Amino acid sequence: MSDDNSTPRTFSAPKGTYDLLPPDSATFLAVREAVAGPLRAAGYGYVETPGFEQVELFSRGVGESTDIVTKEMYTLTTKGGDQLALRPEGTASVLRAALQANLHRQGNLPVKLWYSGSYYRYERPQAGRYRHFSQVGAEALGVEDPALDAELIILAADAYRSLGLREVKLVLNSLGDAKCRPGYRAALQEFLRGLDLDEQTRERIEINPLRVLDDKRESVRGQLAGAPMIPDHLCDDCRAYHASVRALLTEAGVPFVDDPRLVRGLDYYTRTTFEFVHDGLGAQSGVGGGGRYDGLSEMIGGPALPSVGWALGVDRIVLALRAEGVTTEVPAATDVYAVPLGEAARSALFPLVTELRRAGVAADFAYGGKGVKSAMKSANRSGARIALVAGDRDLADGVLQLKDLSSGEQWPVQLDQVPTEVRKLLG
Numbered sequence: 001m002s003d004d005n006s007t008p009r010t011f012s013a014p015k016g017t018y019d020l021l022p023p024d025s026a027t028f029l030a031v032r033e034a035v036a037g038p039l040r041a042a043g044y045g046y047v048e049t050p051g052f053e054q055v056e057l058f059s060r061g062v063g064e065s066t067d068i069v070t071k072e073m074y075t076l077t078t079k080g081g082d083q084l085a086l087r088p089e090g091t092a093s094v095l096r097a098a099l100q101a102n103l104h105r106q107g108n109l110p111v112k113l114w115y116s117g118s119y120y121r122y123e124r125p126q127a128g129r130y131r132h133f134s135q136v137g138a139e140a141l142g143v144e145d146p147a148l149d150a151e152l153i154i155l156a157a158d159a160y161r162s163l164g165l166r167e168v169k170l171v172l173n174s175l176g177d178a179k180c181r182p183g184y185r186a187a188l189q190e191f192l193r194g195l196d197l198d199e200q201t202r203e204r205i206e207i208n209p210l211r212v213l214d215d216k217r218e219s220v221r222g223q224l225a226g227a228p229m230i231p232d233h234l235c236d237d238c239r240a241y242h243a244s245v246r247a248l249l250t251e252a253g254v255p256f257v258d259d260p261r262l263v264r265g266l267d268y269y270t271r272t273t274f275e276f277v278h279d280g281l282g283a284q285s286g287v288g289g290g291g292r293y294d295g296l297s298e299m300i301g302g303p304a305l306p307s308v309g310w311a312l313g314v315d316r317i318v319l320a321l322r323a324e325g326v327t328t329e330v331p332a333a334t335d336v337y338a339v340p341l342g343e344a345a346r347s348a349l350f351p352l353v354t355e356l357r358r359a360g361v362a363a364d365f366a367y368g369g370k371g372v373k374s375a376m377k378s379a380n381r382s383g384a385r386i387a388l389v390a391g392d393r394d395l396a397d398g399v400l401q402l403k404d405l406s407s408g409e410q411w412p413v414q415l416d417q418v419p420t421e422v423r424k425l426l427g
């Protein structure tokens, strides 16, 4: 080894990643909570799965021919020889977990689950596209009911709205099912085979022709004008199902735009497919997406389990908030800030801070023996409403100075009366 570990060096976050730090990190928490709160209230239970899974779960579940699986997975071989991948998305893992625990056999369908976590894709980093990103997701397993698709879409649309976002657009499509999709697929393949396309795209026609519709290149897009579109090929059941989802969304006042080309980058979708996009984000405009995946369970060795779900991108929602100039109300973390002036005051105030915390008051302390000026600056910066300032002379009298930081008023309070007085002031 030529590494010289004794030479100091600095480190940065790896390419395509960034650190979430205060104060911005508070917005991330607020976004997660704005999505998660309504899910909990709608009967979704929290699920957490490992950050890595067997590679095969994703190659089978997400799709052998998708970019996610062919190009973007972080894979590794363990010392024991297992082939693992950092999770690139949540649905396959959540379904795997539910099947493994037999949640679907407990007689209470749909199994409704929500999750929040980090996902990893080896993509070319750019604004809004990272190699490590954060999603909040929801899945409803085991029921085929247009109202369930509608419930999830409404919950997502309401979450964006509750955050103050006004420019999120819902794009909707149906991808058909095992009955009508094969016919459409064949018609599309026939059309695509007649186009002037490069080798790689020609290969895609044979493996996953729907994804050619998603090609962003002008040279391809120009040739797709007359392509057969899925809405014209839906069977009666799929057509009725989709009409019902659309009617429920309209009734709920959730606007949407039909896009017959919306296919999404994952193979498992059937019927309802949707994406939430924000025009203020440039190329990476998707702030969330999902759909129905009635065949996924069988693809990963489970029983037939029609299901629907979505994942919202937390990083991009934060960017969308910025783009719209929306600031989330984040209350100050600290209510009370203790400023000891001298050793005796430290000994008296530190236990008092602990006592206040145990009584449910958000309190902090000027550590490191700061002078009064710098300590008061920290108190103001913390957003606290009250400072507790104690010097040796006060303590000799059994009091400290309570300062109301908004009015600047200050008065002495008996030490044992501090918790009561603080609670009275904080209301």
Ligand code: AMP
Pocket (backbone or CB within 6 Å): 089, 121, 123, 128, 129, 130, 131, 132, 133, 134, 135, 265, 286, 287, 288, 289, 290, 311, 312, 313, 314, 315, 316
């Ligand atoms: P997907 O799992 O690809 O359907 O993505 C769902 C949502 O996750 C997208 O709408 C984005 O908001 C977000 N997302 C996906 N990939 C990335 C990425 N590389 N960086 C940041 N956000 C992402």
